[in-house]
Amino acid sequence: MALLEKKVGRRNFLKGSAAAAAALAAAGISGCAPNQGEGEKLSGTDGGNTPHQVASDTAILEERGRWVPMCCNENCGGGCVNRGYLVDGVIVRQATDDTREDTDNRPQQRSCPRGRSLRQQLYNVDRLKYPMKRKSWQPGGGENSHGELRGKDEWERISWDDALDLIAAELKRVYADYGPHAVMCNSWRWQPASNLLRAMGGAIMESNTESFGTWVFKPQCLGLNVVWGDHADLATVNDRYDIRNAEYIVFLGANTVWCNGITPNYYFKLAQEAGAQFVYINTSRNASVAAFDGKWIPARPGTDTALLLAVMYEMMRLDEERGDVIDWDFLNTYCVGFDLDHMPEDAELNECISEYVKGIYDGIPKTPEWASEICGTSVEDITFLAEIMGKNNKTMFLHSYAASRVNGAENLPQAFLTVGAMGGHMGKSGHACGASYSFDTADSGPWLYEYADVRGNTRLPDPYENNCIEGPMWWKSVLDGKYVSTCVTGHRENTDAALTFHKAKEMPLDPHILFGFGQNFAQTRQGLNDFLKAIQVFDMVVACDIKSTLTVQYADFALPALTAWECNDDPSDGPVDWPLYRNGDKLSRRDLIRANWPCVKPVGEARSDVWILRALTEKVGLNVEDVFPYEFKTTFFDNLVGCQFLDKDGVTYKRLLTWTEEDSQKWGVDNPPQEGEMTLEEFIHAGCYVIEREPGDNYSFIGYKDFVDDPVANPRPSRSGKLELYCQLKADNFNVMELNPEPIKPYANYIVPVDGYEASFADWDNKVKGEFPIQMYNHHYLRRSHTSFDNSSWLQEAFVNPVFINADDAAERDIADGDTVLVRSAYGKTLRNACVLSSIMPGTAALPHGAHSVIDDSDPDDVIDRGGNEQILYGPVQSNYFPHLGGYNSLLVELEKYDGAPLQEDYERDPFILGDEA
Numbered sequence: 001m002a003l004l005e006k007k008v009g010r011r012n013f014l015k016g017s018a019a020a021a022a023a024l025a026a027a028g029i030s031g032c033a034p035n036q037g038e039g040e041k042l043s044g045t046d047g048g049n050t051p052h053q054v055a056s057d058t059a060i061l062e063e064r065g066r067w068v069p070m071c072c073n074e075n076c077g078g079g080c081v082n083r084g085y086l087v088d089g090v091i092v093r094q095a096t097d098d099t100r101e102d103t104d105n106r107p108q109q110r111s112c113p114r115g116r117s118l119r120q121q122l123y124n125v126d127r128l129k130y131p132m133k134r135k136s137w138q139p140g141g142g143e144n145s146h147g148e149l150r151g152k153d154e155w156e157r158i159s160w161d162d163a164l165d166l167i168a169a170e171l172k173r174v175y176a177d178y179g180p181h182a183v184m185c186n187s188w189r190w191q192p193a194s195n196l197l198r199a200m201g202g203a204i205m206e207s208n209t210e211s212f213g214t215w216v217f218k219p220q221c222l223g224l225n226v227v228w229g230d231h232a233d234l235a236t237v238n239d240r241y242d243i244r245n246a247e248y249i250v251f252l253g254a255n256t257v258w259c260n261g262i263t264p265n266y267y268f269k270l271a272q273e274a275g276a277q278f279v280y281i282n283t284s285r286n287a288s289v290a291a292f293d294g295k296w297i298p299a300r301p302g303t304d305t306a307l308l309l310a311v312m313y314e315m316m317r318l319d320e321e322r323g324d325v326i327d328w329d330f331l332n333t334y335c336v337g338f339d340l341d342h343m344p345e346d347a348e349l350n351e352c353i354s355e356y357v358k359g360i361y362d363g364i365p366k367t368p369e370w371a372s373e374i375c376g377t378s379v380e381d382i383t384f385l386a387e388i389m390g391k392n393n394k395t396m397f398l399h400s401y402a403a404s405r406v407n408g409a410e411n412l413p414q415a416f417l418t419v420g421a422m423g424g425h426m427g428k429s430g431h432a433c434g435a436s437y438s439f440d441t442a443d444s445g446p447w448l449y450e451y452a453d454v455r456g457n458t459r460l461p462d463p464y465e466n467n468c469i470e471g472p473m474w475w476k477s478v479l480d481g482k483y484v485s486t487c488v489t490g491h492r493e494n495t496d497a498a499l500t501f502h503k504a505k506e507m508p509l510d511p512h513i514l515f516g517f518g519q520n521f522a523q524t525r526q527g528l529n530d531f532l533k534a535i536q537v538f539d540m541v542v543a544c545d546i547k548s549t550l551t552v553q554y555a556d557f558a559l560p561a562l563t564a565w566e567c568n569d570d571p572s573d574g575p576v577d578w579p580l581y582r583n584g585d586k587l588s589r590r591d592l593i594r595a596n597w598p599c600v601k602p603v604g605e606a607r608s609d610v611w612i613l614r615a616l617t618e619k620v621g622l623n624v625e626d627v628f629p630y631e632f633k634t635t636f637f638d639n640l641v642g643c644q645f646l647d648k649d650g651v652t653y654k655r656l657l658t659w660t661e662e663d664s665q666k667w668g669v670d671n672p673p674q675e676g677e678m679t680l681e682e683f684i685h686a687g688c689y690v691i692e693r694e695p696g697d698n699y700s701f702i703g704y705k706d707f708v709d710d711p712v713a714n715p716r717p718s719r720s721g722k723l724e725l726y727c728q729l730k731a732d733n734f735n736v737m738e739l740n741p742e743p744i745k746p747y748a749n750y751i752v753p754v755d756g757y758e759a760s761f762a763d764w765d766n767k768v769k770g771e772f773p774i775q776m777y778n779h780h781y782l783r784r785s786h787t788s789f790d791n792s793s794w795l796q797e798a799f800v801n802p803v804f805i806n807a808d809d810a811a812e813r814d815i816a817d818g819d820t821v822l823v824r825s826a827y828g829k830t831l832r833n834a835c836v837l838s839s840i841m842p843g844t845a846a847l848p849h850g851a852h853s854v855i856d857d858s859d860p861d862d863v864i865d866r867g868g869n870e871q872i873l874y875g876p877v878q879s880n881y882f883p884h885l886g887g888y889n890s891l892l893v894e895l896e897k898y899d900g901a902p903l904q905e906d907y908e909r910d911p912f913i914l915g916d917e918a
């Protein structure tokens with residue numbers, strides 16, 4: 001109930017919105033909007049619950065509104081189905097996918113607690129509803145901008161026209177006076193905001209590995225899959241029916257129960273019931289270990305490559321002792337580089353992984369004892385892993401990307417591949433080796449549906465090269481006025497078997513404009529203390545978002561964006577506007593097509609990104625049709641009407657929707673008529689279409705089967721066409737940057753990570769800890785998806801945001817459960833309340849990723865983030881070889897009991913709002 005106690009209560013907000021919607025309906029101007037509910041205004045009595053609860057439940061019981069799809073697109077990728085009950089144009093209650101029978105072959109796609117709080121994303125008190133300008137900001141740059149007041153100033157409401165006039169004039173001035181090196185864009189490269197700036201001459205972008213860690217470093221060169229543009233090592237694990245054939249399901253760095261939605265975990269539960277033993281390699285004994293009665297194998301953050309090298313050592317030892325552990329046939333037929341008899345043609349070094357593991361080259365055999373000192377895993381557990389990775393076990397070796405979001409993890413993907421290949425765990429029922437992540441979790445393989453080509457996806461080329469700031473250097477580069485570039489475009493752009501990177505070169509940077517669309521960059525870019533200084537130097541900072549994020553708080557213009565659930569299709573209600581989100585895209589699941597249909601009118605004056613950018617394009621004097629040739633409505637319907645799914649024969653595609661001339665007329669589009677499975681109305685009512693499966697059907701998928709069946713006809717994307725356990729291109733790509741005097745090896749050699757476990761010691765040989773002795777990782781948390789959902793007071797109450805500390809470490813520091821703790825690194829400080837656990841490894845701690853900062857700069861020389869954002873603990877530190885890496889899963893910190901006032905819980909603090917008019 002905390003939200004109702006805020007200064008601007010949810011109840012009043014809902015009343016206002018409902019009344020506004022009812023007024024529109026009464027005036028007869030709701031028109032052909034796809035989303036207006038019918039019925040009476042909400043009313044009700046308390047009776048122990050809030051009036052809103054009583055009224056909304058009564059409305060449902062009396063069927064005064066209707067259920068509409070409300071799909072969850074909030075940065076998780078889980079693809080669950082949610083529905084909202086719409087009364088008077090307001091979502092008053094939520095449900096999940098419950099419109100049909102729940103069966104194994106066609107299960108309900110149920111949502112997690114985050115998805116069930118989606119309506120707070122629409123109606124929360126921090127929702128941006130009108131364009132806002134920071135009061136002291138004036139155009140012209142320099143002192144006019146009063147950058148020192150960012151984050152502290154008052155805000156004023158401004159019209160769209162005035163806001164866009166001012167922004168356009170500043171863009172034109174800065175491009176004319178300073179050129180493209182003065183404009184920095186924090187938006188995904190494929191998103192429309194980047195297009196506008198490319199049309200104006202280009203901008204400084206960022207190249208950061210974000211989700212995929214080191215797995216995104218040209219995985220094709222190893223022979224791994226890359227799908228949906230840049231998603232590494234996905235769609236190579238067997239589908240959901242075959243995971244039930246596994247004897248062991250071994251996860252590296254995964255917690256699917258918190259991160260991957262309900263349905264994938266239901267599939268894993270069925271695998272457990274079929275007899276699979278679950279094994280988790282993790283720093284803590286997490287919720288998934290508990291849910292699946294798994295075996296926990298502890299390993300310190302960033303030490304997984306050492307662990308896997310020891311697993312290789314043990315597999316070789318066991319194979320020598322008794323045979324039948326290593327799948328030699330698989331290694332010799334499908335891989336290169338395991339031994340010197342099977343090297344790739346382009347090898348420049350006469351070395352291989354098996355001899356490296358034995359210690360032939362460096363005199364260090366990678367024994368379990370060697371690894372145990374680094375990773376903290378017991379010798380017995382390493383041998384256990386080697387046993388179950390053996391060829392005669394049906395083992396699925398799965399990873400998320402958490403273990404690769406660590407400095408020095410450059411060789412982890414190749415080490416993971418090598419272990420999987422040694423056991424021959426590819427191309428067979430019950431065996432797998434690959435990623436289990438997001439929408440691909442527990443049901444992998446090519447998708448069973450596809451969308452047609454759409455109009456409106458024009459991406460203009462970058463006008464100049466080397467325009468990306470790499471990895472954690474964004475704010476430091478602003479302060480330095482220069483950055484170092486190692487690639488012509490972003491690190492993911494070049495996917496062929498060639499060099500992507502080049503020798504590091506210095507590039508100029510003259511920061512005047514910071515342009516942020518759809519990215520909460522202040523809260524997610526590494527180095528919050530640098531941010532607080534760097535944000536002051538710009539002439540103008542623009543932020544477009546749905547809510548008052550930290551980025552919005554520190555901007556000059558706050559532009560209110562549409563959520564995926566809002567739309568206006570009636571010109572008499574304001575501009576016709578459809579949300580950015582394209583139906584389905586990659587955010588559904590293999591067999592799930594979601595009805596991502598906007599269900600309510602825009603809140604306040606919120607507008608879609610493309611509406612804003614088209615208006616801005618016109619104001620800067622460019623031809624809108626050249627930059628944004630189609631409105632999102634065209635793209636939206638192209639996607640939807642063009643959607644087709646694979647028929648039961650596994651070969652032919654069928655249209656999802658029946659479409660008529662009348663449909664095109666009704667929605668004002670020009671999509672041609674077609675026969676399909678259902679009408680648009682039926683699709684919207686159901687909220688989704690789930691393709692019916694059954695064991696042994698034509699949709700069945702075994703990862704790598706085509707390659708294993710015929711490696712010549714179906715080569716892997718590496719230079720050799722095989723899986724490269726020695727990969728010259730990998731080594732060349734790292735080494736060409738010349739950032740590390742010690743060349744990386746073409747195989748998975750061990751690297752002592754920058755800011756890893758070893759660096760937590762002042763004296764490694766004598767095991768004397770240093771000033772920052774605790775390794776902290778920043779895990780995904782059930783309360784939010786990155787920074788999305790963190791404003792939900794329901795989730796804040798359900799999942800408080802502590803720092804998780806090992807019981808021995810806490811006792812050593814006199815910290816008790818619930819105590820407020822000061823977490824400090826070499827770069828910054830934050831406060832959190834302690835959650836003391838025995839289920840997290842000694843010497844490690846965990847701070848959930850993505851919290852909203854509460855900056856306490858009352859002492860400018862001793863800034864403390866009272867909100868618990870991990871970025872304040874982060875410095876401009878790049879990884880050993882891959883400068884683009886966001887290595888935030890091993891921060892070196894110290895913990896101490898805080899001697900100031902105890903920290904209140906997040907749900908007890910005021911919401912972040914720019915002002916009553918925001």
Ligand code: SF4
Nearest residue numbers: 072076078080115261
């Ligand atoms: S698991 Fe992800 S997609 Fe599913 S409801 Fe939760 S946040 Fe939304």
